[in-house]
Amino acid sequence: MHSTLLISALCGLAIAAPKPQIINVPVTDNLALPGILGPDDGTQSSYNPTKAAAAAAAAIQTNPVSVDKRDVLEKRDACSAQAAGAGPVPGQGSVADYLDQTNILSTTAQGAPTPSGYTSSFTNLQGSIQQIGYLIYENLPSYDVQACADLCSNVDFCLGFNIYHERNPSQDPAAACPDPAPTTNIKCSVYGYPVSAASATNTGQYLQAFQVVIAGSNGYSRDFPYPPPWSQTNFTGPNGPLNGAINAPLDNGVDTYLGNRVYNDNPYDPSLCAAVCQAQTSYDRATAASNGTYKPCNFYTAYVLLKNDVPQGTHCGFYTRAWDASYASNTGYYDGSDVYKVVASFTYTLTAPDSGHM
Numbered sequence: 310m311h312s313t314l315l316i317s318a319l320c321g322l323a324i325a326a327p328k329p330q331i332i333n334v335p336v337t338d339n340l341a342l343p344g345i346l347g348p349d350d351g352t353q354s355s356y357n358p359t360k361a362a363a364a365a366a367a368a369i370q371t372n373p374v375s376v377d378k379r380d381v382l383e384k385r386d387a388c389s390a391q392a393a394g395a396g397p398v399p400g401q402g403s404v405a406d407y408l409d410q411t412n413i414l415s416t417t418a419q420g421a422p423t424p425s426g427y428t429s430s431f432t433n434l435q436g437s438i439q440q441i442g443y444l445i446y447e448n449l450p451s452y453d454v455q456a457c458a459d460l461c462s463n464v465d466f467c468l469g470f471n472i473y474h475e476r477n478p479s480q481d482p483a484a485a486c487p488d489p490a491p492t493t494n495i496k497c498s499v500y501g502y503p504v505s506a507a508s509a510t511n512t513g514q515y516l517q518a519f520q521v522v523i524a525g526s527n528g529y530s531r532d533f534p535y536p537p538p539w540s541q542t543n544f545t546g547p548n549g550p551l552n553g554a555i556n557a558p559l560d561n562g563v564d565t566y567l568g569n570r571v572y573n574d575n576p577y578d579p580s581l582c583a584a585v586c587q588a589q590t591s592y593d594r595a596t597a598a599s600n601g602t603y604k605p606c607n608f609y610t611a612y613v614l615l616k617n618d619v620p621q622g623t624h625c626g627f628y629t630r631a632w633d634a635s636y637a638s639n640t641g642y643y644d645g646s647d648v649y650k651v652v653a654s655f656t657y658t659l660t661a662p663d664s665g666h667m
């Protein structure tokens with residue numbers, strides 16, 4: 310396959326390089342963030358992969374892939390008693406007691422073992438995760454990292470989790486009780502993307518005069534590979550995880566790259582790419598040239614792009630033909646002081662390739 314490049318180089322042919330195949334920065338930066346980034350925004354996201362894939366595919370009919378385009382708050386009564394958390398209250402329960410890095414909350418977090426099948430992403434921070442791909446959270450009866458890992462392992466699409474202590478009010482703060490005594494909840498929140506310290510930015514807030522703070526926050530990301538939902542109907546694969554996104558050369562002078570898409574209102578889900586790839590082929594067939602030829606989508610790469618370690622969404626790159634793992638060389642790039650990294654890169658090949666002829 311390297312011969313394509315070699316021949317054009319040797320012959321000095323005036324063949325353009327293939328178009329850049331990694332998501333450009335402005336497209337990613339301009340995506341609006343979805344509303345629910347963590348437990349503060351609601352107890353559970355409502356991700357429905359079938360609906361998401363159908364919506365992504367339907368959008369192709371009016372906006373095909375191309376290279377050129379670029380609280381649910383519970384109603385509560387004032388001062389009503391809140392459920393007591395399972396965690397210990399450090400010292401006298403002041404904010405300073407909670408944020409003392411030598412307290413029981415910190416030492417528990419520091420001493421927690423990393424569950425098998427996961428990699429430790431950060432330990433003992435004073436912020437909880439807020440990022441895309443939020444799935445669900447639970448209050449745990451103890452700081453049990455394995456229990457939180459089990460929740461992640463049992464939730465489809467989970468790729469990372471956050472376990473932490475939260476200083477919560479024992480009564481619903483109101484004018485008559487602006488700063489109630491604290492209780493410590495142990496929360497486990499799980500996400501459809503890897504987690505990192507860069508996303509542990511929720512350091513709490515004020516409820517009347519009561520200050521919510523976070524202590525002993527640990528994050529863990531799921532190791533690849535792991536079981537489905539990774540295989541996709543009509544496609545062979547996944548092949549991966551690969552070192553990066555595909556960076557295909559010209560194929561006998563022809564650019565095989567069709568374009569890309571990013572989805573961030575969802576956990577990482579390569580089925581979105583599968584649906585869009587097939588919808589793109591239908592669109593291209595319906596709008597074929599008069600000689601009956603069109604560009605079929607026969608292959609895609611799905612990956613997560615991290616910006617400074619914060620996941621930006623499910624990225625899909627579409628191609629007219631398959632490329633093997635040796636072309637997965639697009640590992641990321643720098644843009645000023647920002648570092649972009651490709652992770653969780655997988656490729657899928659249409660099992661019955663489309664010829665691109667009517």
Ligand SMILES: *[C@@H]1O[C@H](CO)[C@@H](O)[C@H](O)[C@H]1NC(C)=O
Binds near residue numbers: 542543583587
């Ligand atoms: C698989 O391919 C068939 C034939 O093109 C198509 O009708 C069907 O919708 C595809 N299935 C999925 C899940 O994309």
Ligand SMILES: *[C@@H]1O[C@H](CO)[C@@H](O)[C@H](O)[C@H]1NC(C)=O
Binds near residue numbers: 599600602
């Ligand atoms: C068919 O038409 C398209 C668009 O005019 C052209 O790019 C392509 O080379 C043609 N293919 C063949 C096999 O003639």
